[in-house]
Amino acid sequence: MAETQTATVTFGVFDETSQHESRVALTPDIVNRLRKVGVSCLIEKGAGIAAHYTDDDYAKAGAEVLDADTIVARADALGFIGRPDRALVERLRPGTWVIGMLGSFTDGDYIDALSAAGLIGVAMERLPRQLSSAQSMDEMTSQNSVMGYKAALVAADAYGSFFPMMTTAAGTIRPAKVLILGAGIAGLQAIGTARRLGAVVTAYDVRPASRDEVESLGAKFLDLGLDFSAGQGEGGYARALNAEEQVAQQTAVDEKAAGFDVIITTAKVPGRKPPVLLTARGVEGLKRGSVIVDCAASELGGNVEGSTIGTSVTDGGVTIIGAPYLSSQVPNTASNLLARNVADVLAHFVRDGRLAIKAGEELDDALIVTAAAAAADQTADATK
Known part of the structure; x- marks a missing residue:
């Protein structure tokens, strides 16, 4: 059994609860996990309530439950579900590590603000x-795994009939036909959940490897008659299609979509505008009562042309649910997983009793996004 080290690094987490957010970036079991690698934990009062963790749960695990100002003053590193807003950035002490989804692919001004404040930004979206x-x-x-699971449940709840085939004294009800567009982590979870609910599931993805993954879950792979054999991008994500490929894909999907009762779209491109997979023409072709759950809906758009965050019903009776916050609707499990992710990133940088960066190490070079990090590391090296 690993021995608990004397805490030399202090890690803080704030209450990020909002209308759309119920998760927390630290759970009581992770407090124990971090203490074993020499990290003590601070958490803001009430931060875990929405995820079903009380302040007493954290205190029993060994965390200090404090107000936000005290955490700002004491923490060496801070973990976030998303990222600190500009007002909080201005309050943080220079040299503080900020770990979260920082939007580094699309918001260079924000990363510049972190650097200008002397903060060390660890952008989890850049994880190799x-x-x-x-x-x-x-x-x-x-x-995304949590999101895909919840997307299937949201779709089943909104659909006006059964997902499974049901034989009753009044006749047989056919199973729902579900189409999943995007067979990455979220899509595969949506496939598995929809299948367990009894639906007949078909899925599509541009990545060649996805066909075997889809079929291994008992779903059919949608054949569009197109060849995007180079559909695999960096890091396991689908690559962005060029304009000609996008038009060909959209046309084919629009034609095929009319045969389905429920469509779930999960194709996100990290930090970028999501691709349109189903056009307005395709939505118009769906039967009245059909349901679309667009997991990629955002301020930048979604996988469905014209989709917005929230629920809307078209003139043709199609329900479109723009649902980017699905993970937060399973707050306990999602928090458990997310807290482990954040804690393992933090633990990676705890070296010889301090937070440090190894220049030239692939993981470090990928995750650290501020110039302040390099300066801090050089200073540390010079004092050895």
Whole structure:
């Protein structure tokens, strides 16, 4: 059994609860896990309530339950579900590590603000998923898995009939036909959940490897008659299609979509505008009563043309649910997974009793996004 080290690094987490957010970036079991690698934990009062963890749960695990100002003053590193807002960035002490989904692919001004404040930004969206050592740190995989599971439940709830085939004295009700667009982590979970609910499931993805994954779960692979054999992108994500490929894919999907009762779209491109998989024409072709759950809906758009965050019903009677917050609707499990991801990222940088960076190490170079990090590491090296 690993011995608990004397805590030399202090890690803090704030209450990020909002209308759409119920998760927390630290759970009581992770408090124990971090203490074993020399990290003490601070958490803001009430931060875990929405995820069903009380302040007493954290205190019993060994965390200090404090107000936000005290955490700002004492923490060496801070963990976030998303990222600190600009007002909080201005309050943080120079040299503080900020770990979370920082939006580094699309918001260079924000990263510049972190750097200007002397903060060390650790952008979890840049995690190199191909590294076996990084698998337990992969927040996108863990949260997308929860999202895909919940998407199938949301679709089943909104659909006006049964998902499974039912034989009754009044006749037989056919099973729902469900189409999953995007067969990554979220899509595969949606496939498995919809299948367990009894639906007949078909799925599509541009990545060649996805066919075997889809069929291994008992679903059919949608053949669009197109060849995107180079559909695999970096880090296991689907690559962005060029304009010609997008048009061909959209046309084919629009034609096929009319045969389905429920469509779930899960194709996110990390940090970028999601691809449109189903156009307005395709939505118009769906039967009245059909349901679409667009997991990629955002301020940048979604996988469904015209989809917005929230629920809407078209003139043709199709329900479109723009649902980017599904992981937060399973707050306990999602928090357990996310807290492990954040904690393992933090633990990776705890070296010789302090937070440090190894220049030239692939994981470090990928995750650290501020110039302050390099300066801090050089200072540390010079004082050895």
